[in-house]
Amino acid sequence: MFAANDTAEALAKALATAAGWRLTVTSSARLSMGMDDGELGGAYSPPRKVQEVSGSVFIVWEDGTVSKGLVSGSTIEQLKTKMSMWRSAAYRDDDAAHIAPLAEPAPVGLSDPRVAKVVQQSPRLAFDTLTAIASTARKAGADNVDASVACAAGNTVTATSTGLWVSYAHTSLSCGWVLNKSFAMWRLGRALETWKGLEPMVASTGEMLAASRNRVELAGGRVRVIFWPAVVDQLVQHYLVHNLSGDMVVEKRSRFSLDQFAAGHAAFRNDFSLELDTTIPMAPGSYPCTDEGIPGSKVVLVDGGRLVTPLLNTKYARKSGLAPTALPAAGLSPGYAGFRLRLGEPLAYGAMLSSADEALLVTGVLGMHTQDPVSGNFSLAASDALLVKEGRLVGAAKVVISGNFFDILGDSDTAAAVHPAYETPALAGVCRVEA
Amino acid sequence: MERGRDLGVYAILRIQHRAERSVSAANGAIQSAHCDERSGMGVQVITPDGATGHACTDRITPEAAERLVEDAARLASMSQGYGARKVDGHQRMPRLITSVHCEAPMGIENFSHEEEQRLVAKASAETAAIDPALACHTAYGIVHEEWRVVRSDGTDVMFNMPRAVCRSSITARDASSGRAASVGAAVSGRDASIIATPEGWERFMKRSRTQARTALALLEARGVKAGSYRLVIDYALAKGLAHEAFGHSAESDGMRTSILWRDGKFMAGTRVAPPNVSIVDGPVEGDYAYQPVSSNGVLRGTVHIVRDGVLTSALADAFSAAEAGVEPTGAGRAESYRDVPLPRMSNIRLTVADPIPMPRDFEDVTPEHVRDALVGAGLLQEGQVVLYLSGYKGGQVNPAKGDFVFNCSAIYELTTSAIRLRLPAIFSGKVLSALAAILAGIGDPVIDAQGTCGKKGQGVPSSGGANMFLVIDAAPDIRIGGV
Numbered sequence: 052m053f054a055a056n057d058t059a060e061a062l063a064k065a066l067a068t069a070a071g072w073r074l075t076v077t078s079s080a081r082l083s084m085g086m087d088d089g090e091l092g093g094a095y096s097p098p099r100k101v102q103e104v105s106g107s108v109f110i111v112w113e114d115g116t117v118s119k120g121l122v123s124g125s126t127i128e129q130l131k132t133k134m135s136m137w138r139s140a141a142y143r144d145d146d147a148a149h150i151a152p153l154a155e156p157a158p159v160g161l162s163d164p165r166v167a168k169v170v171q172q173s174p175r176l177a178f179d180t181l182t183a184i185a186s187t188a189r190k191a192g193a194d195n196v197d198a199s200v201a202c203a204a205g206n207t208v209t210a211t212s213t214g215l216w217v218s219y220a221h222t223s224l225s226c227g228w229v230l231n232k233s234f235a236m237w238r239l240g241r242a243l244e245t246w247k248g249l250e251p252m253v254a255s256t257g258e259m260l261a262a263s264r265n266r267v268e269l270a271g272g273r274v275r276v277i278f279w280p281a282v283v284d285q286l287v288q289h290y291l292v293h294n295l296s297g298d299m300v301v302e303k304r305s306r307f308s309l310d311q312f313a314a315g316h317a318a319f320r321n322d323f324s325l326e327l328d329t330t331i332p333m334a335p336g337s338y339p340c341t342d343e344g345i346p347g348s349k350v351v352l353v354d355g356g357r358l359v360t361p362l363l364n365t366k367y368a369r370k371s372g373l374a375p376t377a378l379p380a381a382g383l384s385p386g387y388a389g390f391r392l393r394l395g396e397p398l399a400y401g402a403m404l405s406s407a408d409e410a411l412l413v414t415g416v417l418g419m420h421t422q423d424p425v426s427g428n429f430s431l432a433a434s435d436a437l438l439v440k441e442g443r444l445v446g447a448a449k450v451v452i453s454g455n456f457f458d459i460l461g462d463s464d465t466a467a468a469v470h471p472a473y474e475t476p477a478l479a480g481v482c483r484v485e486a
Numbered sequence: 487m488e489r490g491r492d493l494g495v496y497a498i499l500r501i502q503h504r505a506e507r508s509v510s511a512a513n514g515a516i517q518s519a520h521c522d523e524r525s526g527m528g529v530q531v532i533t534p535d536g537a538t539g540h541a542c543t544d545r546i547t548p549e550a551a552e553r554l555v556e557d558a559a560r561l562a563s564m565s566q567g568y569g570a571r572k573v574d575g576h577q578r579m580p581r582l583i584t585s586v587h588c589e590a591p592m593g594i595e596n597f598s599h600e601e602e603q604r605l606v607a608k609a610s611a612e613t614a615a616i617d618p619a620l621a622c623h624t625a626y627g628i629v630h631e632e633w634r635v636v637r638s639d640g641t642d643v644m645f646n647m648p649r650a651v652c653r654s655s656i657t658a659r660d661a662s663s664g665r666a667a668s669v670g671a672a673v674s675g676r677d678a679s680i681i682a683t684p685e686g687w688e689r690f691m692k693r694s695r696t697q698a699r700t701a702l703a704l705l706e707a708r709g710v711k712a713g714s715y716r717l718v719i720d721y722a723l724a725k726g727l728a729h730e731a732f733g734h735s736a737e738s739d740g741m742r743t744s745i746l747w748r749d750g751k752f753m754a755g756t757r758v759a760p761p762n763v764s765i766v767d768g769p770v771e772g773d774y775a776y777q778p779v780s781s782n783g784v785l786r787g788t789v790h791i792v793r794d795g796v797l798t799s800a801l802a803d804a805f806s807a808a809e810a811g812v813e814p815t816g817a818g819r820a821e822s823y824r825d826v827p828l829p830r831m832s833n834i835r836l837t838v839a840d841p842i843p844m845p846r847d848f849e850d851v852t853p854e855h856v857r858d859a860l861v862g863a864g865l866l867q868e869g870q871v872v873l874y875l876s877g878y879k880g881g882q883v884n885p886a887k888g889d890f891v892f893n894c895s896a897i898y899e900l901t902t903s904a905i906r907l908r909l910p911a912i913f914s915g916k917v918l919s920a921l922a923a924i925l926a927g928i929g930d931p932v933i934d935a936q937g938t939c940g941k942k943g944q945g946v947p948s949s950g951g952a953n954m955f956l957v958i959d960a961a962p963d964i965r966i967g968g969v
Contacts, residue, residue, distance in 0.1 A: 302512040
């Protein structure tokens, strides 16, 4: 396999005659395996190894048109054909036809050599971790366990025609489990410790499962709902990240307008803030620079309830007359991508739960992706909403919860609570519940 | 294959080549265009003891293939020490040597990217121009995939899968009230004819205009009271119901937990729907989700999952068919060479026999036509409320519990004397309750509802449909949630 550096160097040489260019190339190896219905492997979740080169290239041609292309392991051998194909697909986009000036990448560590060793030489630790999760889940009372583990190691080169050439190693690990097809948890990190200390987390998932076996009748109506951090992550992604994305704002497909950002519009409660930090050492969403060469950084999106800036790549920064920002890494939930949400003085999650006289704990929902992100309205089904009484999980019911996420964030009674296993807090607010 | 023989393992090699082009435009301005090709291969091996492993790379050389066999065999062997589930059934896959080619007259090589860009920009501009409160983002993609599947038993199969889709996301926003609504319109098929022929263009724009007007009207709409209602769902929602809520439950890898299986066996012979309801899945040439051969190198069959209301056949591949006690149907599909195939659908359609006539094209049907059809059939009477759910905005199902949720673009509250537009709300319930409550179909089947099935993180094209509309009776287990 060609290394990222070889491919990047060949591309840079071929692109020398273009008016401008940028590229990102990653060479990586990934090991993964899964467990379905309590059994490891099988036809549908076998242990797997993937080795490949991936990436993208952006070219500004002499005539001002631009092209986008993909990079793979065969790019070097097919460079002439690829260049011709990319040239033939050029289009005019004057706002995009610029390469960011050279800026110092953020110095952030992203690699654990122990993980690379597991991927390349000693996959037994992955098997051991998977079987340990299943064992703990069974002890916690699960009749049916689905689980998976994965780890990867790679090298990425990001370079631009304005002089940037950054090459860095990175690793990643993940694991997740679903008990009785109902209660799930997912972990993601870059260091081997991500796979350690899982027993209490699996056990706490088991406690939810145990409580859910007592099916209860609910009256419905307006009910205090505690959204589990993973559900809050889904809400943040669907409603906040969508509406704070620069392309959505500039193209008028967001709830918020550019004028509102310029005016510092008070869109949220004054003790609400949201920022994105892509420079947290060894965090899954951190990086030295974006694919466009914009350094990783901390971006304040909402401060004191007021809109500060949308998330802007170089094109939409140009269109909006604002500075480009760091961007969330693709494919990660907001907490892992580096989003940090604050609402008032956060409680500890345990304190929120124990102080609840009566509430519903919602740990998973069906249908988030079907909701209208602009209006903020939601109407979601939860197969196993857990009834909390006097601070204890006492049963479960299938419910439909509905409301408006922006209204909930704005309600003075809504509270946030920090859970030790998550970066995104749990939120407690009032929703309409149909039992 | 030779390296597999040397190592004493059964091997399945999958080579994929994918060429694609895409273009998107917002309010008439091109936002992005892209053109590329990508190839790779994956090898799944099965040891004599039934352990399996998979390895893949984006380099296609004999040396790389040998390394993949070795890597996959090593992982398979290691998994045996951890009590891995044994794989069976591959020996029963029929040996097949064939090449299946689907023609695409306006496919990726026969249509210009410049023209695609012009049409997409035009569609986006014309839709946004309907009203200053509208914004429209239009995305178009055309793909040509070629696969070769080779197995240790001598099977050597090649097939192609051309497809194209064009979709507009339309947002209406009232700056003074801050209210907003978003809807979508899409067309799909095998090639650029979906927007490049006069008929295709007119169909797409008619759908876009209808949806744009709906988005504007939704700015003034109110929510519907939550509860159980008699419902009318359009064919796209019905496809969602058939695919998400029923098709997945009929897939053989879910035999241990899905609601259509008991003690690991398919509940064939069980009545699950009224006698006039049938559900069929299978490849349809020219369709967006067409796949003639499974990713395991077996011809894909057309499967009558439900025939005349009775559960009949499962969607199965060779790996789980025997254990599940069903016939393999060549149902295995994989997103790419990186993935192992899973039993899954291609084009699924839910049809009701002897439907209420609807003598016009689907694009020309208004809520008034739907209301009149219901009244004419005696399904909407004085004092009664029927909710007509229009436009599919996605759904999700838990096959183990039989719970489903779907969302729509808009709801029309139909009475004999009035029609009121209401905000969308989720349609949720129990799969079997929904099937049992089907009262009637309206109009002929339309089967071009397009989507992407994301089972186990693999995105493969899906499509399907139903009669233009299905009528579902009120039932306690089927709810419309409020907002």
